[in-house]
Amino acid sequence: MLFMSLVGDLDKLVSAIISKAEEEAKSVVAKARERAEGIIKGAIEEAKAKAERDASELVKRRRSEALSKRRSEVAKARTEVLRKLQDHKERLIEGVVEEVKRRVQRLVESKEYEERLVEMIKEAVRVLGGGTIEVKLNKRDAGLGLDLTAIASELSRELGKSVELKLSSEPGGFMGGLVARSLEAGIEVDYTIEGILERKWRKLRSEVAKLLFSET
């Protein structure tokens, strides 16, 4: 009887030891699963936070690069279109000179031009101060039959000194006007149409441009 009782108590004891171990085992595994969940959740949250920082940085950097490219391209385009506009205005301004040249071609065939040519010769003589002066004209003007002797006499009276005008044997290759050279002083004045136009153009260019683009 006593033996049976002892055996029954021993079984209970053994069973209690195993049960306690199984409970501890369950608790150990449950805690491990809880930690595992925490590890996964923590890692995901950390990755998400890092990704959000990196993503924001990436978008910010790309936007900044795109804006920088835009500023540079727009500035380049602005310079380019302003250059085109300036070139266009230059062509329009130069068009005035071209038109003047075309009209001068017609003008040099008029009576008015012949009178102006005589005045230009007189002006050249005044500038050179008289003396012996060689006058170079183009082939067409040389054939006009200008009375250089009469012009010289008139200027001689005006200047109170001797004036002699000699027509150069070599015709000038210019549109009109003349080149006068003092044979004593060795200096010359360029009163060719091209020379005058160039000098006047330098002086009047901005005035012509202003007039050309005037809105009034």
Added chain:
Amino acid sequence: MDEVLKRILEAEREARRIVDSAYEEARRIEAEARREAEERAKAVYEEIMREAEREAEREAKRVEEEMAQEIKRLEEEVLAEMRKFEDLASKNLEKAVNLLLSEVLRP
């Protein structure tokens, strides 16, 4: 009595084995969790970065479209200016030519 002690010792050994096995399982679970955490964190990171790349692309495209529009507007403005200058030059050509022409025969 020896039999009793023997059974108790056996039960203790079995209990130790059960607990050790549980710790072993716990280590396996945690190792598996770390591996899974690494994989899932990588996937989450990559997905967010892919979306950021797409957003950055959209943003760059939008800025590029605005740039193209701005350049087109500049070109149109300049074309209008060019036409305006052409009209003015055409209207004032005679005056400008006469100004210069009147000076050409006056050294």
